[in-house]
Amino acid sequence: MLEELIIAGFGGQGVMSMGQLIAYAGMIEGKNVSWLPSYGPEQRGGTANCAVVVSDTAVGSPLVSSPSCAIVLNNPSFDKFEPKVRPSGILIINSSLVDRKSMREDITIIDVRATDLANELGNSRIANMILMGAYLEYSQILSEESVVESLKKVLSEDKHHLVDINKQALRKGATLVASL
Template identity: 75%
Template sequence: MLEEIIIAGFGGQGVMSMGQLIAYAGMLEGKGVSWLPSYGPEQRGGTANCVVIVSDEPVGSPLVTTPSAAIVLNNPSFDKFEPRVRPGGLLIVNSSIVVRNSKRKDIKIIELTATDIANDLGNARVANLILLGAFLESTRIVSPESVLESLKKVLSSDKHHLLEINKKALQKGASLLEVVRT
């Protein structure tokens, strides 16, 4: 198993946290992982992306040009990374923000109104976890339990009161995909 994932959006949308969660979860499960962040001109409000690799084998290089999956949270990220997803790959889109639609027929596309759903849960900032839940349900590269355990490391201790809402968001994203699947 080898998953090469690009996660991209504006700074402040939790792009880096999503990548860290996948990487930490992979480490907890004894997999080979790599996490490579890339920031735009500003951390908050500018564009940001990270590349995460999870493999059953050691990871030789953190660089990815044609990812097996992309999770995009804004229009510039959609424009940049949608064409790069390899045929047979997966594209997950926050359709609350991304107004474009992919015309590709050679990839699986999941569009979720993640920001709207997060608002319904009571916290717009967990849109990233909704998308992550859908990604995990679709790929099963790491378990949700490992991601939740990793969340304790990614969130600083003063933010641990947010663990429950993040857990709900992760579960909501997975449940939305279960509905799509049936």
């Protein structure tokens, strides 16, 4: 098993946290992982992306040029990474903020109104976790339990009260994909 993932959006959307969560969850499950962040000119509000590799064998390189999955949270990220998803790959789109449609027929496209759904749950900052839940349910690469356990490492201790709403967001995203 080899999963090469790109997560991309604006700084402040939780892109780096998503990558860290996947990497930590992979370690909890005994997999080999790498996480490589990349920031645009500004952190908050500028573009940000990270590459995550999860594998049963040693990770040869943290660089991902042709991802098996891309999760895009905004239009610039869609424009940059949609063409790079390898054939038979997955493109997960925050369709609340991305107003473009992929015309590719060689990949699986999952549109999730993540920001709208996060607002319905009462916290716009959990849109990333809704997308994460959709990814986890579709890919079956890691368990929700490992990701929730990872939240305690990624979130600072004063933010541990947000674990429950993040769990709700994961389940919301998973439910959306399970019904496809």
